[in-house]
Amino acid sequence: MAVDSKVKEVTETRTDFNNKEAEEVLISFDEDLEITGDEVEIATKEELKEMPVIMSIENLNKEYSKGKSVLKDVNFEIKQGELLSIIGPSGAGKSTLLRSINRMIEPTSGKITFDKQNITNVKGRDLRNMRTNIGMIFQHYNLVDRLSVFENVMHGTLGYKNSLQGIFSLYTESEKEEAIDIITELGIEDHIYKRCDELSGGQKQRVGIARALVQKPKIILCDEPIASLDPSSSRVIMEHLRKICSEKGITVIVNLHQVDVAKNYSDRIIGLNSGEIVFNGHPTEINKEVIQAVYGTDFDDLIME
């Protein structure tokens, strides 16, 4: 009896100790986190219906070589202020679709209307103007890592500048102040003069978000923003994207590999398979049949984080 209670006591202290250690680890992990895990609020189906359309994509086709279609007759609308996730297996055409939106990739045929303007064939200065309205975030961050965080964020204003202003980095004081506000909002103000190669992955991605926000965009495109990040940084990035969408009313379009992340954070999900839209609906409508159609496997066969 006495021995038993002794054993119990020892195990209890050990569990206590373990918990404490785990907590400490968590805290040290969380030092960087500005946002704590509040329940994410996503738009309901009815709210989604009422949102105005900001971009519509009609009959979009893309062939890299003759006869090999990457996108087949893609049609959908993007609502103003929604967070739209695009899911699908590798090679389904998610990246191509995203890059067609800001014409980084020229579609073979189709029509893209943005802000009531047909942008399918705009060129030169008009194309640059259109791109200033669409920010972009990448899986590999794509920062100029020999420049400072501030310099990288200021690159977001280059779309508004002429050649000489851009070459000699002539930014106005008000542009700099706005950039500093955005950097502070994203919680990377301590690193503002550090070179980007000194930052961690999560911090780099926040610089990427800041660069996109400085453009004062109406839409932000995110190409696998969390694919190279650990789960805790991934969460920070997704929560920032959600916040940008809900608070600033900026439309966010995200390519994702993680179905559960898409379900948690997005207002709407588009499922892409072999260049065709096989699902377009509210996250609550995702079920086994949808997963089967998008990935060609059972829901249980997917890795869930």
Next chain:
Amino acid sequence: MTAVVEHNKNGGIKVSKPNRGQRVLKGLLIGSAIFTVIGFFLMDYTGLDLTHAIPMTIDNLGQMFLSPSLNNTTWPSALWQVAITLSLAFLATILGAVISLFLAFGTAVNLSKPWISNTIKAFITVVRAVPTVLWVLIFAIAAGLGAVAAVIGMIFHSIAYLVKAYSEAFEEVDQGKIEALRATGSSYPHILFQVVVPQTKSFLISWTFLRFEINFGVAVAMGAAAGAGGIGYELFMASTFYYDMQEVGAITLIILVVAIILELIANRLKMAA
């Protein structure tokens, strides 16, 4: 023993089976060895006494490098001439570097169109095929033999060298970073000066300085060969006009010291960049 194994004449097993290229190379090596030996027998050795010649050569070298002194020129004048040579090299490098930077933007395949890139590459190949001295002599027709022709000639080879070095550095720049700036609505010059140049700055500096060191050596030679002045001309005068071994040695040592100092500065710059 299986049939796949081949034997040599003595019945031993062959370890390797040379292909056509290796056989040609072997033939070439043997051929050149034979011609070298024949060449020695065919040379004109009249009046050459090796027992006398070798100690004389050693004596000459000893005079040059062990007791160097400036007899026909003074220290301030020699240093001034070094400064002239350095400025020839500097001028050729800096002008060449600026021109090369823009040509390299056109040459790098990731920043340019194939036909522009190939045109510049063809031009560079022609420039490289003609020796520096020939370029200097070509421009001497217009500019006269002297510093101007020498600098223009040196610029040509600097460009040939630097465009290749720069454009290869530019081609290493991650395509994603360029894509990111294009997506912000940046124009082509923005991308060049906000991504490509900052990202390759340390390469640009170290390649340019290496070319400066090479140009210093070329400028010494041009001083003598093209009358460009500077320490090279002094060296030429000391050796062929005054026939002064000690002065040749002194000037050679001065050039050596300057070259070493340049090397040290280059290392410092590379560290800093």
